[in-house]
Amino acid sequence: METLIGKGEKRIDAYDKVTGKGLYASDFDNQFPNMAHIKAKRSPYAHAKILKIDTAEAQALEGVLYILTGQEPGIDWDQYPKAAVLATDRTLWAGQAVALVAAETEELAEKAVELIHVEYEVLPHVLDYYEAIKPEPAAVIDPDYETRDQGFQDRPADRATNRVSPNIVGAFYMNSGDVEEAMAKADVTVEGEFWVGKKTASPLECANAICRYDSDGGITMWSNGAGVHGVIKQGICRILGMKEAYVRVIQPYMGGSFGSRLNPYIEILTALMCLKTKRTVRFTFTRKEVFCSAPSNWPCITKIKLGAKKDGTVIANDYYLCEEIGAALNNTFFSGRLSSSGAAPCYRWAEKGRTSNMRMDTYAVSTNTVPAAEYRGLGCPEAEFGIECLMNRLADELHMSPVEIRLKNIIDNGERNCYGELITSIGLKKCLQAVADEIGVEEEPVQDMGVWKKGRGCAVGGKQNTPLGRSEAEVWYNSDGTIQLFISCDENGMGATTAMTQIVADQFHVPITAVRTTKGDTAITPYDNYSASSRTTYNLGNAVLAACNECIAKLKEEIARHFGLHPSKVEIEGTTAYLKGTYVQEVNIPSLFVPVGMFTQGNWGLQQGTPVKGHGIYCPAPIHQWDKNGLSDRVWNWFQYSAAAVEVAVNEETGEIKVLRVASSADTGNPINPKLVEGQIVGGVHMAIGFSTMEEHLYNENGEIANCNFSDYRLPGILQMPKNEDVHAFINPDALPDGPFGAKGMAESITIPVGPAIAEAVYKAVGVRVTGYPMTAERILALIKEKKAKEAAK
Amino acid sequence: MYEEKMRFELTVNGKRQVVYAHPSKTLLEVLREELNLTGTKRGCDDSNCGVCTVLLDGKAVKSCTMLIVQAAGHKVTTIEGLETEKGLHPLQQAFIDHFAVQCGFCTPGMILTAKAILDENPDATEDEIREGLHGNLCRCTGYKSIVEAIEAVRDGDYGDYVINWQEV
Numbered sequence: 001m002e003t004l005i006g007k008g009e010k011r012i013d014a015y016d017k018v019t020g021k022g023l024y025a026s027d028f029d030n031q032f033p034n035m036a037h038i039k040a041k042r043s044p045y046a047h048a049k050i051l052k053i054d055t056a057e058a059q060a061l062e063g064v065l066y067i068l069t070g071q072e073p074g075i076d077w078d079q080y081p082k083a084a085v086l087a088t089d090r091t092l093w094a095g096q097a098v099a100l101v102a103a104e105t106e107e108l109a110e111k112a113v114e115l116i117h118v119e120y121e122v123l124p125h126v127l128d129y130y131e132a133i134k135p136e137p138a139a140v141i142d143p144d145y146e147t148r149d150q151g152f153q154d155r156p157a158d159r160a161t162n163r164v165s166p167n168i169v170g171a172f173y174m175n176s177g178d179v180e181e182a183m184a185k186a187d188v189t190v191e192g193e194f195w196v197g198k199k200t201a202s203p204l205e206c207a208n209a210i211c212r213y214d215s216d217g218g219i220t221m222w223s224n225g226a227g228v229h230g231v232i233k234q235g236i237c238r239i240l241g242m243k244e245a246y247v248r249v250i251q252p253y254m255g256g257s258f259g260s261r262l263n264p265y266i267e268i269l270t271a272l273m274c275l276k277t278k279r280t281v282r283f284t285f286t287r288k289e290v291f292c293s294a295p296s297n298w299p300c301i302t303k304i305k306l307g308a309k310k311d312g313t314v315i316a317n318d319y320y321l322c323e324e325i326g327a328a329l330n331n332t333f334f335s336g337r338l339s340s341s342g343a344a345p346c347y348r349w350a351e352k353g354r355t356s357n358m359r360m361d362t363y364a365v366s367t368n369t370v371p372a373a374e375y376r377g378l379g380c381p382e383a384e385f386g387i388e389c390l391m392n393r394l395a396d397e398l399h400m401s402p403v404e405i406r407l408k409n410i411i412d413n414g415e416r417n418c419y420g421e422l423i424t425s426i427g428l429k430k431c432l433q434a435v436a437d438e439i440g441v442e443e444e445p446v447q448d449m450g451v452w453k454k455g456r457g458c459a460v461g462g463k464q465n466t467p468l469g470r471s472e473a474e475v476w477y478n479s480d481g482t483i484q485l486f487i488s489c490d491e492n493g494m495g496a497t498t499a500m501t502q503i504v505a506d507q508f509h510v511p512i513t514a515v516r517t518t519k520g521d522t523a524i525t526p527y528d529n530y531s532a533s534s535r536t537t538y539n540l541g542n543a544v545l546a547a548c549n550e551c552i553a554k555l556k557e558e559i560a561r562h563f564g565l566h567p568s569k570v571e572i573e574g575t576t577a578y579l580k581g582t583y584v585q586e587v588n589i590p591s592l593f594v595p596v597g598m599f600t601q602g603n604w605g606l607q608q609g610t611p612v613k614g615h616g617i618y619c620p621a622p623i624h625q626w627d628k629n630g631l632s633d634r635v636w637n638w639f640q641y642s643a644a645a646v647e648v649a650v651n652e653e654t655g656e657i658k659v660l661r662v663a664s665s666a667d668t669g670n671p672i673n674p675k676l677v678e679g680q681i682v683g684g685v686h687m688a689i690g691f692s693t694m695e696e697h698l699y700n701e702n703g704e705i706a707n708c709n710f711s712d713y714r715l716p717g718i719l720q721m722p723k724n725e726d727v728h729a730f731i732n733p734d735a736l737p738d739g740p741f742g743a744k745g746m747a748e749s750i751t752i753p754v755g756p757a758i759a760e761a762v763y764k765a766v767g768v769r770v771t772g773y774p775m776t777a778e779r780i781l782a783l784i785k786e787k788k789a790k791e792a793a794k
Numbered sequence: 795m796y797e798e799k800m801r802f803e804l805t806v807n808g809k810r811q812v813v814y815a816h817p818s819k820t821l822l823e824v825l826r827e828e829l830n831l832t833g834t835k836r837g838c839d840d841s842n843c844g845v846c847t848v849l850l851d852g853k854a855v856k857s858c859t860m861l862i863v864q865a866a867g868h869k870v871t872t873i874e875g876l877e878t879e880k881g882l883h884p885l886q887q888a889f890i891d892h893f894a895v896q897c898g899f900c901t902p903g904m905i906l907t908a909k910a911i912l913d914e915n916p917d918a919t920e921d922e923i924r925e926g927l928h929g930n931l932c933r934c935t936g937y938k939s940i941v942e943a944i945e946a947v948r949d950g951d952y953g954d955y956v957i958n959w960q961e962v
Contacts, residue, residue, distance in 0.1 A: 017898030018873075018901055020833015020874050027826075030827065204931060205897075253898060493934045494934075682938045686936030709840055715933070
């Protein structure tokens with residue numbers, strides 16, 4: 001049978017999803033008619049002292065089971081995910097919970113929340129980087145930062161020492177080569193300061209969890225959170241002190257995540273309330289809560305200076321970045337390192353063959369806004385926006401094309417990046433050429449739309465793969481020849497379970513429909529950390545391959561033993577074994593499994609009802625501690641790349657942007673399933689058009705998100721996407737040596753170049769340089785007016 | 795609260811249903827909680843995302859902002875009503891074949907809206923399909939594959955839509 005790798009096999013979950021038969025976590029409600037419901041009392045103020053919480057009236061309501069406040073004894077809130085922390089004496093963002101209620105019905109829980117009376121003394125707040133970073137800010141989010149113990153996911157080495165503001169909570173410095181000397185040698189320098197808005201990933205299924213109290217004191221959870229083993233179960237065990245055998249976590253179908261469900265805020269609280277009430281409980285966020293009380297992305301402010309030679313070789317990058325991480329008490333893993341990694345993958349920052357001249361000075365800063373967490377790209381779209389804008393500006397100053405300047409500077413396979421890491425897979429030049437050719441980036445568009453002015457632009461993006469944690473897989477070859485796969489990756493919608501099943505089908509030479517996959521149940525399926533950092537195809541794919549290899553090797557040995565052959569003389573195709581070196585050439589494998597019977601049973605050999613099992617583990621090698629300059633030859637694992645080119649039309653009178661044509665290309669390594677990859681490319685482009693032109697949190701005078709619903713926080717719909725003939729997706733793989741079949745991940749990189757490509761196209765269309773996104777109509781119009789005023793003044 | 799229930803009759807997926815519910819309950823709540831039809835999803839509660847879309851007398855409506863009182867006496871079609879003994883509805887098959895499904899949370903509403911579009915106008919152009927889908931959000935696919943799937947059904951890839959499937 002022909003290989004299935006590289007084939008557009010149909011999704012294994014599509015039937016369930018088109019018929020409504022597939023259950024999502026929120027669909028399990030009906031199975032627990034007697035469950036209790038959780039609702040939260042939340043702070044309307046971004047920063048306030050809690051003077052009094054009066055729960056007496058709520059407590060007296062019949063049907064109220066439990067009221068939890070931040071004052072509950074025995075809880076170390078430092079250990080909780082930031083978004084799950086109940087306010088104790090101060091509320092740190094508007095939307096933070098001050099109390100949780102469990103009641104017999106949802107309506108009763110809502111009523112009880114209304115009956116909880118909280119007295120606040122409103123304090124001054126800081127809502128953005130510019131306010132928070134001041135040496136004497138209006139509010140200090142964590143006054144105990146210096147002395148506080150480490151908390152959830154913290155790393156001691158990240159504790160900031162040089163704090164220009166008391167709101168700085170993490171820092172990462174990196175210095176390669178000699179930036180000052182290189183900058184002095186540069187023929188031309190460009191610099192700028194760039195910002196991006198704060199946004200919510202907004203998967204369409206709101207965060208929700210059901211936690212069943214089992215008869216033996218254990219708990220079983222169904223949630224749409226990510227990482228059944230590595231995030232949710234481990235989190236519950238560590239934070240709530242549960243024994244591993246007594247926690248079971250099941251992930252049904254997930255209505256999207258885009259990184260936002262990697263943070264177990266709702267799961268830990270639901271488990272806690274389950275233990276407090278000893279009842280099956282359900283907690284479902286409203287859409288408002290998803291905005292105000294679940295993690296946002298983390299916006300980055302960047303100040304960047306690039307120095308280049310006349311021929312376009314960029315020889316120095318002086319890079320400042322600050323992540324605005326919301327009301328994150330304590331030090332967190334958002335220390336600048338993750339976002340600033342985006343400055344590393346694409347370019348040399350030196351002449352070819354020389355050491356990079358790259359200086360990174362990066363921080364995280366707290367504000368009185370919802371705590372930040374993962375969102376597709378992990379800060380890289382935000383971190384690379386400014387770099388790409390400056391590359392385009394540099395091309396203009398040097399009268400080069402934006403394609404040419406990038407081709408000159410993009411790092412090649414076999415070179416070392418600015419950290420000192422060896423690049424083993426990069427298909428970025430081919431990606432860029434493909435999209436630039438498709439859109440005609442180096443040609444001028446015909447202006448034929450009246451007040452709508454057209455412009456074209458391109459950009460590239462790269463994203464590291466964070467090498468964290470094991471993936472395991474189990475493959476069963478059953479006695480009737482059917483094959484099963486057991487895995488615990490997340491299926492946010494990307495199609496990972498299909499790709500994994502495809503690998504198994506390929507190895508056993510059967511159609512994909514012949515393999516049944518069971519996923520995401522900690523009592524049944526083996527360990528996996530989570531599906532994060534676009535790692536599932538790579539990490540779990542390698543584990544699945546290892547499990548197949550073990551299963552096939554065992555099966556071959558059993559079959560070979562039956563005929564007295566060496567296992568190397570056996571080949572397996574589905575239910576048939578092909579033999580060499582004996583009088584039988586072909587045998588039906590299930591016929592070799594002996595029935596269970598007193599005359600046939602034994603401790604060895606193939607027996608009916610007993611599958612032959614293969615187990616596979618894959619974990620990336622550990623990283624290598626960086627030196628005092630932040631340099632290391634292994635910080636990240638591999639890099640995914642993409643390029644985008646767009647043609648936009650900008651309305652000169654209103655500032656509105658329309659994306660007319662878009663091309664996006666991904667270096668995925670060798671794709672397992674190109675149709676799934678295309679889906680990720682087109683979907684990623686659409687998502688990025690949305691956050692580049694429309695989406696951002698806006699605040700009212702209390703510091704509360706004012707547009708916390710889909711009427712006011714507009715997500716992109718179909719009309720924001722160009723028509724089908726104007727949407728182009730290309731795959732330009734460079735095989736990853738350690739990837740399964742040369743594959744690597746890709747879903748995050750797609751979003752990175754879209755924003756800067758649009759920014760460049762806007763400049764080409766109406767002559768204004770944007771320095772941040774979302775590029776809303778009012779912002780573009782203000783820039784156009786400013787430009788006209790300047791021209792008039794001349 | 796919600797203890798005083800009223801009796802409502804409606805036809806759901808061709809079957810007459812009698813439900814007892816508080817009149818302030820939405821059609822979405824009744825479908826999901828009383829009739830166990832969880833294929834209809836809940837996303838935003840204010841008619842913006844479209845995952846709760848069902849057909850009411852053949853027209854696409856957002857069930858999260860329609861009270862059961864308003865739906866009583868009408869014919870409701872949910873995603874569970876599309877697959878028959880003949881097999882999947884061609885839109886369901888086309889969504890599978892064209893990879894128009896990722897996380898799948900928008901899929902039921904998307905398919906029902908697509909059905910309403912083609913039932914009303916089996917020759918709908920790409921622009922008309924886009925206009926018809928503008929109230930249904932999808933965060934995963936970028937819509938290209940969704941439009942391709944609907945166009946494939948329109949173009950007869952799954953047999954003649956008007957003869958075999960159009961419901962007027």
